[in-house]
Amino acid sequence: MESIYIQTPLGIAKIEGDKQGIATLSLVEDVALSNEIPSCLQEAVSQLNEYFSGERNAFDLHLNPQGTDFQKKVWKSLEEIPFGKTRTYLEQAKILGDVKAIRAVAAANGKNPLWIVLPCHRVIGSDGSLTGYAGGLWRKKWLLEHENPMRQQSLF
Known part of the structure; x- marks a missing residue:
């Protein structure tokens, strides 16, 4: 397994x-940041940089997350949440076919191993609140604002 820090x-x-x-x-x-990018990670680095620069709104990477079958099903459903949109944990549980699994869905989101690429930051509380983000709620807020198509432009 290769790794890089950016x-x-x-x-x-x-x-x-x-x-x-x-x-x-x-x-x-x-x-310490990495100096060289392993060839198998070059596309991921490139797409992540494009995302942060506002040039990319979807990732096209071969993913290989490790988890239970249920977790993988939950993570796969995250890919279906469009850029700039949100879904509640309840909506995600309904889409997965079991409204009663809302806590298990939230727990699986919390174990998401592919930050941003599998956009668990797009899942919010039923009341619209920013809840449950392992990277910190300030990062979740930043990501949602970054993806918001109606970004406020500076007047000055």
Whole structure:
């Protein structure tokens, strides 16, 4: 498994993967940035940089997250949430076919190993609140504002 550490507007990201696909994309603290990009991670680095620069609103990467079958089903459903849109945990549970699984869905979202690529930041509370984000609610807010097509332009 290859890895790289890159700077993003939200902190240092660690990308891990191999020829089977990207396994993890997470935030880390206090590590040195990488100087060279392994060939199997070049596309992920490129697409992540395009996302943060506003040039990309969907990822096209081969993914290889590790988890239970249920977690993988939940994570796959995250890919269906359009850029700039949100879905509630209840809506996600309904789409997955079991309204009573809302807590299990939320727990699986919390274990999402592919930060941003599988957009769990687009899942919000039923009352519209920004709840449950492992990277911190300030990052969730930043990501949703970054993806908002109606961004407020500065007047000055």
